[in-house]
Amino acid sequence: MRLYEPLATAQTLERFLADPAVAASIAHRREIPAREAQLEPMPAWLDPRLRDALVRRGIASLYSHQAEAVEAIRGGEDVVVVTPTASGKSLCYNLPVLQAVCEDPAARALYLFPTKALGQDQSAELRDLAALADLELAAGVYDGDTPAPIRSSIRAAGQVVVTNPDMLHAAILPHHTKWYQLFEQLRYVVIDETHAYRGVFGSHVANVIRRLLRICSHYGTTPRIICCSATIGNPQALAETLTGRSMRVVDRNGAPSGAKHVVVLNPRPLDVRQGIRPGALGLSRAAALAFLRAGRQTIVFGRSRIAVELLLVGLREALRDGRGPLQRVRGYRGGYLPSERRAIESGLRSGEVLGVVSTNALELGIDIGRLDVAVLAGYPGTIAATWQQMGRSGRRQDVSVAILVAGAGAVDQYVANHPEYLFDASPEEARLDPENLHVLLAHLRSATFELPFADDERFGEQPAAELLAFLGEEGHVRQAADGRWYWASENFPASEVSLRVASPENVVIIDTGGNRPRVIGEVDLFSAPTKVHEDAIYLHESRQYHVDRLDWDERKAYVRPIDADHYTQAELSVTLKPLEAFAEAPLSGGQRVHGEVMVSSLATIYKKLKLDTHENLGWGRIHLPETELHTTAWWLGVDPAGVASWRRDELDRALVGAGRALLTIASVLLMSDPQDLGLVAQVRSPHAERPVVYLYEAVPGGVGLAPRLFERTDELLERAADLIRDCPCRSGCPACVGPSNDDASPKTTAAALLRLVSGTSRTRTSTAAVA
């Protein structure tokens, strides 16, 4: 067999999978059949200039979802469009906006994108379309890089203002009087990549949008809102929580696609009993090589910048000396210059670039055309992100391939062992909680700064007055004799709030590696001891930084960029005190509860773990004060009678083991990072006087994960039990209940505990666990 010859995608896949080393790793394969395009004629009301522009682009009719969306928007509805990658989503909002400008040049629109790069990309696309239509359009990007003279012209005359939530929060809304021309004529607000607004960021952005709509109504406008989201489990709920409006969902995809082969590969364990596994990189590289040598356009997703570099170096090494298309394989990640990125993007569209290795920087809607093959080196963390990355391959006509190579981590292993989960389960839900008091109060200050509050005014769902009274105690806000609440302080409240963290007090992360020290981000105080302790490896935009010094009193962490082969994980000594149960319900052998808790944690040591295999490379001590977190939690109480005969150490290991499985499943179910939740197990809770497992939200006030876990407790318990049952290890491994020493087997007891609480006693499960 020659190493390097063109071959069709389907044959290449068969040849690759036939390799004995690969064949043994196939966990699942499935073919998704081809889909025909569902077309609708152009709407009759569309301006002829726009119609001509589309025809010139080769678009004679709309896909059904585009037609449905533009008609609904035309009818005055707020719409959320949910379709896969590269299905022509941006036309769903660009058409109504351009039509509005055709009908009335005074009309204005505001576009929000989660990142600057996307904003640039989409405003270029919008301008191209307007130019094709011979339409005079003033569309401008307003972000941190916009020069001052251009800023004032965008304020005065920008018909379409493209920005991001952070700019809206800190630069536009507090200065809304300078933007009155925009707000007085605002017809549309476009929120693209809506699924990115979840967790803390989403909770903040929902409040920024409340402020935006409040300003609009001050200027007498009620803009329609158009959201676009990747496929997630609850697009309507997400868009409605985010905007406070009821939304029409458009999710029947009318874009065509060729047949797609999806393969899940799980590298064979090195040691089955202890569950020691190789990482995802080796097999990912082999897959990419097979397709690149066959001349198929391939994208490889690595989970971190360093993974991307390792893959790229490996591929280049293997392709050297005429063994493959070396020069046509490129890397793509945060930190590349915009011009480099643009060159790679256009190279991918033209076919000149054959292979690209990328972080998730390419996951969000940047246009690179459609490729033959997507290789995912490791589970991206959520079903939604998995489909987004897999969606990068997919020809309109031809067969395409998506390969997921599972890594060694617990979530990866769960997915590899339950591949049906990827296909059959609805994708995860994006959670956010605009009512998080920490977040809400921060934005209420900004909102008062922007406009005084009437005494009976609502902010979101609820009346604002009692919260304003609370702010009044601080002295920043006061109620005047007319009953209205006014901002009465020298402070500029928006500058005290970062949309990326929950509480106002943060540790600022300063990169000292460049010519001048530069702030690259912040972490909230509670997470600081585990994320930026001295010698920690801190990840920012998929880039690794080493923490040289943490100045706790000044709240500053000094870091410099490095390329290390490991990451760090801190261990916490945590005590938890429940403050109030918001809701409680019985289970057959215990209770499920959702409530507010106080968590005190002390970081003790950190471990250095190898990036790919999570192998332990060493450890160090952390010397930092205890921190307190006031947050929400879900917890599981165990009826003491059921475990009366258990030894205390046995019960302890069972609780921790069950807790680890629950934590894994919780992060799978809720589309959250495993680090967003913390685990505490108490053999005898001083408050409940019984064994309890707590999962608490690692963000002050929480972002709505805990109430959702409360609602989905049954599913959580069942899947955690499945996870333990189906793990091939003998008595516990990092992929299920955690590693064990040989004599004690938390695997059996943890599974028994879960069964006890949920009341399911499936004999098959117990025999499997015993055997």
Next chain:
Amino acid sequence: MTAELARGAANVADMADRDLRLRRLARLRELEPRVRPASELSRPAPRPQSLHGAERLAAAVGGRVAQTDGGSVVVVERTVRVPFDPAPLARLPFPIDPTRPLFLLDTETTGLGTGAGTLAFLIGMAWWEGELLRVVQLWLPDHPDEGAFLDMLGTLVPADAWLVTYNGRTFDWPLLTTRYRLLRRAPPPLAGHLDLLPICRALFRHRLPDARLASVESGVAGVQRTGDLPGALVPDRYFGWLRRGEAEPLLEVREHNLQDVVSMAHLLNVLSERLADPAGHARAHPGDLVGLARVYRRQGRQDDALACLESALALPDPERQAWGGGWAFDRGQAWLDQAALFASQGRGEDALLAWDEAARCGGMTAVRAWIAVAKHREHKLRDPAGALEAAASAERLVAKRRSLGRFDPWAERDLGRRLRRLRRRVARLQQIADRRAVRHPMDALPLDAEARGRGSQQEVPAA
């Protein structure tokens, strides 16, 4: 379990319950101070304003209450004698039309930002009625009175007014515009706006420690303030009134604002009497005239610039004490500026005389003068040998300064390049002259071509 904790909370729908939120808020209140910076700790609760807040304010600041439908405004009036002739201002290179009513304005605010949450609570204004300057202050008794407050400002600003402010172009006027927009009203139209801050920077900053209005006033108009309230303390005085009803501390704010407004009148007077009117130049600080000359020159008014420099150079060195102890007059710089003007007008002889004067001032001024002479001789007079001599003079001065421990990196770099190039040119010309002397006259043509060719090559290493 946790029965005592679960009281009153039966299901998740209760999350939306207001009582629950209040309980959580109460807990947050207890917990927050531990994680909040001291600067944000809670202050005493606001004391309710008495119904007669406006009256109390008026009594405290010596004003009267103007009651309108939209609310109350407290008005303070004063007259100050400031004889002033606006007509000469028309000659100045600044945007001002003295035939319009000049309307002086200065605000006191609750902060330095111009975001929607910063409030102007005191607007001081003034206009001339003959020799008398009428000063009117509008005070905002409370937030809800803002509509009346802005309306009254609108009635006081004449339709064709020319606004005069200090930093008002970037601060006071945009802030007031914001307040009007916030109340969905149009700001009063203006015929024009003269911001004195950039003018004072250009004319007076050379002899003042900073460009604050109080510093400019003492250095330029010779008015010393005593017990003036620092501007940074102004917002807290007003919050003290809003929150605790403390009216007395606002007296100092009244005086601060009054003085600022009157200061602007004095500054306009200085501009008119000493700078705009050439007859007044004799009473001006010569350094101010040098600054004015530069503004004229930037606007292409070279003759006016030269007239200012003439006046400045004709004045004796000012005594420091008479001008508030400021910096001395840099006469050499005036000569350099004058020479540059002459040179650009093609008056080479006059320029050389001025450079000669500058060179006699010594120090860096002399170095600059010699370098300027070198440029002039090389490029205008086509005299590389003369230019080399001038550059060498500059180099000798720089070397002397270096030996005294003064390093001038800019001059060293410039002179290094200049001397190398000039020496090459002079040597080349010498060679050509030598060759021309020995060759047959018939060879003159190709030789010229060769010389031109080499000549253009010479420029390359020089660049």
